[in-house]
Amino acid sequence: MDHPLERYALRPVRSPQEWSVYHAIRRDAIFSALLPGQAYDEHDPDEFQHRHLPHALVRDGEIIGTVRIDLVGEAQAGLRLIAIRPDLQRQGHGSVLLRLAEHAARGLGRNEIVINAHPTSLSFYLANGYREGEWRDAKPVPANLIRVGKRLS
Numbered sequence: 598m599d600h601p602l603e604r605y606a607l608r609p610v611r612s613p614q615e616w617s618v619y620h621a622i623r624r625d626a627i628f629s630a631l632l633p634g635q636a637y638d639e640h641d642p643d644e645f646q647h648r649h650l651p652h653a654l655v656r657d658g659e660i661i662g663t664v665r666i667d668l669v670g671e672a673q674a675g676l677r678l679i680a681i682r683p684d685l686q687r688q689g690h691g692s693v694l695l696r697l698a699e700h701a702a703r704g705l706g707r708n709e710i711v712i713n714a715h716p717t718s719l720s721f722y723l724a725n726g727y728r729e730g731e732w733r734d735a736k737p738v739p740a741n742l743i744r745v746g747k748r749l750s
């Protein structure tokens with residue numbers, strides 16, 4: 598599938614309307630689908646730390662995906678709660694999101710990405726150049742998730 602990058606942007610979430618789409622995508626794609634016992638909290642303090650940067654994937658002006666870029670230590674970025682709107686998954690948008698998030702991380706002076714992957718998405722990360730291993734992160738890997746990472750060239 599062809600995904601001309603000029604149709605996409607990855608940028609910080611801004612207006613109240615954008616925040617509501619951001620939360621809806623995370624709630625539907627991750628919490629309802631993968632973490633049924635875990636309530637989604639829009640006011641989780643983790644969202645508001647100054648080194649945690651909520652971003653939206655925009656395609657043709659519409660928000661279709663989410664990622665929070667967390668600055669970890671001096672040189673790492675953690676990508677958190679990566680999600681593509683459920684009706685648009687498996688069309689290549691997630692791979693575009695990763696490329697743009699890696700670019701943004703480089704722009705923030707980062708040379709390494711770390712992700713705590715849900716097992717159902719492991720093959721997505723492997724297909725995008727991520728590898729399992731002892732990648733540095735702010736906290737230990739949560740139960741039932743798999744740590745993957747990538748060195749940025």
Ligand SMILES: CC(C)(COP(=O)(O)OP(=O)(O)OC[C@H]1O[C@@H](n2cnc3c(N)ncnc32)[C@H](O)[C@@H]1OP(=O)(O)O)[C@@H](O)C(=O)NCCC(=O)NCCS
Binds near residue numbers: 682688
């Ligand atoms: C995981 C997710 C972000 C991937 O985004 P996407 O747009 O669906 O993925 P892409 O279309 O770019 O997939 C690229 C490739 O990854 C691989 N892949 C394997 N298993 C996959 C899976 N369960 N979901 C997506 N891709 C998968 C495939 O090789 C796929 O290419 P193909 O569709 O041609 O076979 C998205 O499916 C999603 O939001 N899932 C629910 C939430 C989630 O799991 N988030 C990650 C939590 S760590």
